[in-house]
Amino acid sequence: MANRDDAFVGRTGTDAKPDPRLHKLCQRRLEYAVKRNPYVRYMLDAMKKAGCEVNLEKHVVCEPCGPTVSGGFDPEHRQVVLCENNIYSQGCMNDTLTHELVHAYDYCRVNIDWNNLEHLACTEIRAASLSGECFFWKETFARLKFGWKAHHQVCARERAIKSILCVKNITEAEATQAVDSVFAKCFQDTIPFERVPP
C-alpha cells in the first residue's frame, strides 16, 4: 500500500520510538497467529500454492508506526509490516495479518498498479471483506454499528474507503467514487477463499 516511491506511509514520517517490550509482544502474537489462527494459516497456505511462500523472517516484520495504522503491505520491499505500537490484542493481530496477507496474495497473483486508484480500491475491498474485520459480532458489539441485512458489504465499503484515505492523499469523495465503481466486481472475488469466510 505505498503511495510514494519509498516505503509505505506508516513506515516513514513517524517519530515512534521502538519499544523492546512492544516488539517482543508483537513477535509473540505473530507466532501465535501463525500457529493457531485458521485464517492466517489458510492465507499462508494459499500464498505457498500461488508460488510466493511467506518466509516469516524476511516477509513479515514488527515495527513502530504512525498513529493511525495497525499494519501495511510494503510492495517496494515485499514486506508485511505489523505496527507493534498499535496492535492492541491477539484478535487485532489476527485480523491485521490476514488483511495484509490478502494484499500480499494480490501482489503475488495480479499485476497490481499501486498508483491506480481502482486497483487499490479493489484490493482494499477484498481485504476488508475477507480478513474478518467485518464479522457481525465485531461490528455490533465492538464498534456498535448495528445492522444485519447485507451489513457486511456496508462495513467492507466503509473500511476500504478509510484504508485508502490512510495511504493516499485524496479527498473522501474521490475514494468513495473509486470504491463504488469497483465494489460489485471486487466483492465477488473471494479467492483464495471459496466464499466470504464466516
Next chain:
Amino acid sequence: MDTETQNTDDTEKCTQLRCLDYMAEYRHCISAFHQFHQYYIHGKFATCKEPKERIKNCIKWKTFRSEEAKKRLLNSLTQEQKNMHTPDPIWTYRSSPPSDW
C-alpha cells in the same frame, strides 16, 4: 491447465467425494448459522437449491450410473469454482509469481 487435465481432475474429484459429503454440505447450507451468515453478507437467505441438486445427481450416478447426472454434477462443481472469480476483473493476472518475492 488445459481442458483435458481439468476434466480428469474434476472427474477424480467427483469419484472421490461420497454422497454423504454432499448431504453434509446441504445440512450445513440449511443450518441457522449459515443462513444468518448469508443474510449478513448478501442481504438474502440461501435457497440451498444447488447442494440439493448435487445430492440427487450423486445418488443417480452412484446407483443408476447415469452419465447425465454425473455431467450435471461436474458442471455444478465447476460453476462453483468459477463463482469464486469475477468474470470481468479490473486487473490482469500474472503468468508467474513475481521474481522479486
